[in-house]
Amino acid sequence: xxxxxxxxxxxxxxxxxxxxxxxxxxxxxxxxxxxxxxxxxxxxxxxxxxxxxxxxxxxxxxxxxxxxxxxxxxxxxxxxxxxxxxxxxxxxxxxxxxxxxxxxxxxxxxxxxxxxxxxxxxxxxxxxxxxxxxxxxxxxxxxxxxxxxxxxxxxxxxxxxxxxxxxxxxxxxxxxxxxxxxxxxxxxxxxxxxxxxxxxxxxxxxxxxxxxxxxxxxxxxxxxxxxxxxxxxxxxxxxxxxxxxxxxxxxxxxxxxxxxxxxxxxxxxxxxxxxxxxxxxxxxxxxxxxxxxxxxxxxxxxxx
Amino acid sequence: xxxxxxxxxxxxxxxxxxxxxxxxxxxxxxxxxxxxxxxxxxxxxxxxxxxxxxxxxxxxxxxxxxxxxxxxxxxxxxxxxxxxxxxxxxxxxxxxxxxxxxxxxxxxxxxxxxxxxxxxxxxxxxxxxxxxxxxxxxxxxxxxxxxxxxxxxxxxxxxxxxxxxxxxxxxxxxxxxxxxxxxxxxxxxxxxxxxxxxxxxxxxxxxxxxxxxxxxxxxxxxxxxxxxxxxxxxxxxxxxxxxxxxxxxxxxxxxxxxxxxxxxxxxxxxxxxxxxxxxxxxxxxxxxxxxxxxxxxxxxxxxxxxxxxxxxxxxxxxxxxxxxxxxxxxxxxxxxxxxxxxxxxxxxxxxxxxxxxxxxxxxxxxxxxxxx
Amino acid sequence: xxxxxxxxxxxxxxxxxxxxxxxxxxxxxxxxxxxxxxxxxxxxxxxxxxxxxxxxxxxxxxxxxxxxxxxxxxxxxxxxxxxxxxxxxxxxxxxxxxxxxxxxxxxxxxxxxxx
Numbered sequence: 001x002x003x004x005x006x007x008x009x010x011x012x013x014x015x016x017x018x019x020x021x022x023x024x025x026x027x028x029x030x031x032x033x034x035x036x037x038x039x040x041x042x043x044x045x046x047x048x049x050x051x052x053x054x055x056x057x058x059x060x061x062x063x064x065x066x067x068x069x070x071x072x073x074x075x076x077x078x079x080x081x082x083x084x085x086x087x088x089x090x091x092x093x094x095x096x097x098x099x100x101x102x103x104x105x106x107x108x109x110x111x112x113x114x115x116x117x118x119x120x121x122x123x124x125x126x127x128x129x130x131x132x133x134x135x136x137x138x139x140x141x142x143x144x145x146x147x148x149x150x151x152x153x154x155x156x157x158x159x160x161x162x163x164x165x166x167x168x169x170x171x172x173x174x175x176x177x178x179x180x181x182x183x184x185x186x187x188x189x190x191x192x193x194x195x196x197x198x199x200x201x202x203x204x205x206x207x208x209x210x211x212x213x214x215x216x217x218x219x220x221x222x223x224x225x226x227x228x229x230x231x232x233x234x235x236x237x238x239x240x241x242x243x244x245x246x247x248x249x250x251x252x253x254x255x256x257x258x259x260x261x262x263x264x265x266x267x268x269x270x271x272x273x274x275x276x277x278x279x280x281x282x283x284x285x286x287x288x289x290x291x292x293x294x295x296x297x298x299x300x301x302x303x304x
Numbered sequence: 305x306x307x308x309x310x311x312x313x314x315x316x317x318x319x320x321x322x323x324x325x326x327x328x329x330x331x332x333x334x335x336x337x338x339x340x341x342x343x344x345x346x347x348x349x350x351x352x353x354x355x356x357x358x359x360x361x362x363x364x365x366x367x368x369x370x371x372x373x374x375x376x377x378x379x380x381x382x383x384x385x386x387x388x389x390x391x392x393x394x395x396x397x398x399x400x401x402x403x404x405x406x407x408x409x410x411x412x413x414x415x416x417x418x419x420x421x422x423x424x425x426x427x428x429x430x431x432x433x434x435x436x437x438x439x440x441x442x443x444x445x446x447x448x449x450x451x452x453x454x455x456x457x458x459x460x461x462x463x464x465x466x467x468x469x470x471x472x473x474x475x476x477x478x479x480x481x482x483x484x485x486x487x488x489x490x491x492x493x494x495x496x497x498x499x500x501x502x503x504x505x506x507x508x509x510x511x512x513x514x515x516x517x518x519x520x521x522x523x524x525x526x527x528x529x530x531x532x533x534x535x536x537x538x539x540x541x542x543x544x545x546x547x548x549x550x551x552x553x554x555x556x557x558x559x560x561x562x563x564x565x566x567x568x569x570x571x572x573x574x575x576x577x578x579x580x581x582x583x584x585x586x587x588x589x590x591x592x593x594x595x596x597x598x599x600x601x602x603x604x605x606x607x608x609x610x611x612x613x614x615x616x617x618x619x620x621x622x623x624x625x626x627x628x629x630x631x632x633x634x635x636x637x638x639x640x641x642x643x644x645x646x647x648x649x650x651x652x653x654x655x656x657x658x659x660x661x662x663x664x665x666x667x668x669x670x671x672x673x674x675x676x
Numbered sequence: 677x678x679x680x681x682x683x684x685x686x687x688x689x690x691x692x693x694x695x696x697x698x699x700x701x702x703x704x705x706x707x708x709x710x711x712x713x714x715x716x717x718x719x720x721x722x723x724x725x726x727x728x729x730x731x732x733x734x735x736x737x738x739x740x741x742x743x744x745x746x747x748x749x750x751x752x753x754x755x756x757x758x759x760x761x762x763x764x765x766x767x768x769x770x771x772x773x774x775x776x777x778x779x780x781x782x783x784x785x786x787x788x789x790x791x
Contacts, residue, residue: 028362057327057362061335083335084620113369248718251711252731262727263376266709269722269729273711376727383726 004047012039014051018063021052024172025220026161027112029104030058033096034066035078041097041196045175045209048217060107064096082107094199098207101177105158108172109259115161115170116264116271119257122155122171122224123147126300129224131160131169131279132232133257139234139286142182145210146289147296149190154216155224164264164271167278168223173216175209183208189289226275228299229254231283240291242282242299250281307626309581310617312336316346316539317583319353330363332621339619340535343367344374344417370417377420381408384423384474389509391442395435398510400426400500402479402520406511407540409503414543422466422475426512428497429480436464436478443470482520483527488641489566491523496565514548515561522574523567529638531631534615541574542582549585559593568597577611610634690767691750692774698788700777701747702740708785712737721785730783736776743786750774 003011003022014020018032022042031042063081067090071077077090080103091099109117120133121144134140141157148154155171162169175196178186183198183206194211229250230242254272255261261268286292311333315322325333337343347367350356359367385405392399402424407415427435444467446454454465462481469476481493500510512520521544525537548554562571575594578584598604613630616622702708703725712719712734719737721730742748742756754773761769780786 055326055328057331057334057360059362059366083339085339111366111369113372114365246718247713247716248711248720248731251720252729255729261729263373265376265379265727266722266724269709269711269720273720276711277713379725380727 001051002047003043003049003051006043006051008039008043011043012036015039015042018061019054021054021056021058022046023050023052024104024174026170027059027108027172028052028056029060029062029107031062031064031100033064033078033100035064035093035096037093038064038096038100041209042100044194045097045196045211047211048214060104060111062100062103062107064100064103066093092201095202095207097196097209098177098199098202101175101209104174108159108161112161113260113263115163116261116268117259118160118162118254119158119259120160120254121157122160122169122226123152124155124224125152128227128300129155129169130228130230130296130299131226131275132230133160133254134232135257138232139182140232141176141178142185142234143232143286143289143292145176145178145182145186146189146292148176148213148216149186149193150293152296153219154212155220162271162275163223164267166223167225167271167274169226170223171220173212173220175211178208178210180205185289186210226279229276229279229281231281233283233285234287235285236287238285238287240288240295241285242295243285245281245283247276247281251276307613307616307622310336310622312340312342312346312535312617313582316342316349319349319355322350322355323358327360330360334363334366336617336619336621338366338370340617341419341533342417342536342539343370344419345536345539346417347371348374348417374417374419377418378408378415380474381405381420381423384472385409385509387472388423388425388476389507391444392435392438393508395431395438397427397431397435398497398500399508400497400510400512401503402426402482402512403524406517407544409506409509410511412544413547414540416543422477424463424477424479426479426482426493426497429493432464432478432480436467439467439476439478443472444468444476445470482523487527489569491565491567496520514551514554515557516565518544518548518558518574519562519565519567519571522570526570526573527638527641529635531614531634532618535617538577538582538615542578542584545575545578545584545586555587555590558590559596562594562597568594569599570597572597572599573607573611576608577615580608581612581615690770691754692771692778695750695774695777695788697749698790699747699749700743700753700786700788702744702786703784708740708744710737710740723784726784728784730785732780732783733776735772736780739773739776740780740785747789749791750777753777 011020015031015033015038018030020031022029022031061083063084064078065081066072067077067079071090076093078093078096078099079090080087080099082103087103118133120131121140122129122131123144132140132144144154144157154173154176155169157174157176160169160171183195186193187195196209198206198208200206231245231250231253251272254275258268261272264271284295311329315333334343337346343366347356347370350359350367351371356364356367385401389399401409404415404418404420405423407418408420446465446467458464462484463477463479467476467478468474481491482496483489483491496512496516499513499516501513503509503511511517518541521537521541525534525541528534559571562568572594575586575591579586579591599607610630610633613627614634616627707724709722709724710719717734719732719734721732723730738757738760739753742753750770750773754769757773758766758769777786777788781788
């Protein structure tokens with residue numbers, strides 16, 4: 001059954017009881033929350049995702065509870081918990097959905113050593129895939145969102161799940177997080193895009209989450225073999241420049257941007273070597289999403 | 305009336321039961337195991353019993369992930385120990401490893417699937433300044449503790465404030481005794497150091513002799529006030545007793561050595577709760593002899609009520625008012641036996657007045673750390 | 677190796693002092709994994725014992741591969757690698773080799789034993 005087929009009142013009830021089992025292929029998360037707006041955000045952003053029957057094994061138990069006492073009414077706060085262990089930082093209730101997303105990212109990144117978990121966006125079109133690893137502030141999410149709105153399949157915006165033995169990359173096709181000006185840029189680019197209401201004053205500025213395309217969610221079980229690794233580099237006013245990048249430097253960036261590279265030991269080194277060996281590595285400097293779309297389509301057609 | 309046996313305990317003691325587990329039971333088991341830091345140990349146990357392949361795929365991935373992490377930490381630990389040995393080569397002291405590092409380097413079963421964070425070493429108090437300065441020359445730094453914490457550590461504790469390596473990022477605890485100065489029991493550290501055993505294949509690397517290792521582990525657990533690792537520590541004791549029990553002379557020396565060192569009370573508790581909660585095989589005559597460490601009947605009864613609850617997994621599935629009360633009582637006791645009342649009041653009072661600092665590494669945010 | 681100018685004055689030794697009079701070798705050979713690419717002047721090395729990954733110049737890889745086979749002095753290394761360097765860069769070779777050996781030693785990838 002899909003989230004969209006569950007009445008909102010029932011969704012809210014499931015959340016309050018901690019009985020919402022959300023299938024985030026390849027994982028299952030059991031979500032509990034007493035924040036009313038969270039049910040609405042989940043209904044909107046995860047509309048096309050499945051819920052699991054009760055009593056299945058859940059990989060992660062996560063909770064978003066409102067703080068009790070005085071904080072319940074004065075500047076109400078909520079807190080993310082992992083299996084009953086709360087995080088130290090409470091955040092305003094308005095940020096509950098963003099907090100859930102960050103919390104889920106942490107769960108996957110910290111505990112899934114069957115994959116090399118790389119902080120990267122992964123998109124696919126016509127059977128070819130691009131991995132976009134990037135430290136925060138490089139414009140990765142905006143670029144990813146822009147391309148996904150123009151027909152590329154979304155595998156991930158944050159967490160690329162690289163299966164070491166097969167070399168295949170999996171994603172969860174979860175909402176893309178946008179901040180500040182990116183929100184308006186994407187709204188202009190794709191007026192039909194479905195987003196949460198912007199939430200101001202988070203530590204990252206104003207945040208909104210963008211719903212992934214239905215087709216991305218439908219195809220979430222299909223992994224990809226990476227063809228290109230592209231390091232996005234947003235520079236205000238710059239023309240689009242796709243420049244070949246040192247494989248060794250790309251290696252180091254991928255390793256640095258992996259949450260569990262160190263844990264994987266020799267296998268991690270071999271896996272990143274294999275990934276860099278079989279792909280073309282570029283750095284992409286840009287300032288316009290229209291330029292980006294053109295360049296990426298050229299890449300697809302072999303015209304670089 | 306003792307609480308029922310928890311799922312993680314059942315799975316570790318009789319692993320074959322997992323073949324009949326439902327999705328819900330696996331769900332609870334993985335969570336309890338993770339919270340008690342016994343997930344990798346569970347994985348190790350199941351692998352050793354040839355049962356890992358019988359585990360359904362979803363929980364199995366958590367088990368193998370935990371094993372991968374534990375193996376990585378083991379390799380990390382070995383390198384770290386090698387570095388520390390080299391750094392202390394000119395310090396003129398024997399480097400004696402304690403706790404997890406000791407179990408790993410001595411290849412004891414207690415190290416299987418263990419997660420390591422710090423390294424603990426024991427040196428004579430007289431050599432402390434020398435050891436500290438050698439370590440600092442090689443890149444070890446004290447943390448930014450305030451003046452009170454520094455004084456607290458150096459005057460009352462059995463260790464100096466934890467040291468952190470600037471480049472490798474690892475933490476080292478240098479002990480000069482196994483219990484704080486202020487503890488009611490005064491343990492003869494020289495006797496411990498005189499009996500250390502060299503590790504084969506290493507230079508200047510030692511561990512406590514088997515009975516002392518057991519007694520140290522028992523002392524540590526039964527003076528402790530924080531039970532996050534309580535069950536894990538109890539399983540350590542179980543593992544040590546099962547493994548070291550095979551060493552010649554171990555059972556015969558155990559109680560007499562406890563008497564010599566003044567540790568009959570923690571030994572009594574160790575044998576009591578491992579046999580009661582984990583079915584650890586201990587020879588009847590040893591249990592009998594260990595009774596000399598038993599507290600007065602009323603205290604013994606009270607401790608039973610507290611420990612069988614406090615040593616349960618610290619997890620939402622075991623939360624109950626009784627568990628909370630038991631843990632709180634033992635928390636107070638641990639401070640009581642660590643320091644005299646007048647100091648205790650000052651220490652706890654001062655801690656209450658200072659708002660806890662939010663350290664970055666306490667937030668559940670994964671740090672990207674490429675050790676290069 | 678020293679060169680005199682036409683007037684018979686010896687020039688200062690071109691190798692860095694502390695790299696001379698030593699035999700250089702890699703830490704145990706099975707310990708290092710190297711990945712390099714033809715079109716890249718940088719390469720990466722994984723140290724299995726420390727778990728560290730290093731970014732180093734491809735030329736340093738040549739040195740590593742050489743002394744992995746058998747320990748060698750800085751001069752011997754220079755002699756072996758002379759053929760790979762253009763004539764213009766020959767005089768910079770000793771300095772480069774010394775500096776690289778010291779860097780590799782700092783990374784824990786090579787050791788030197790005094791002779």
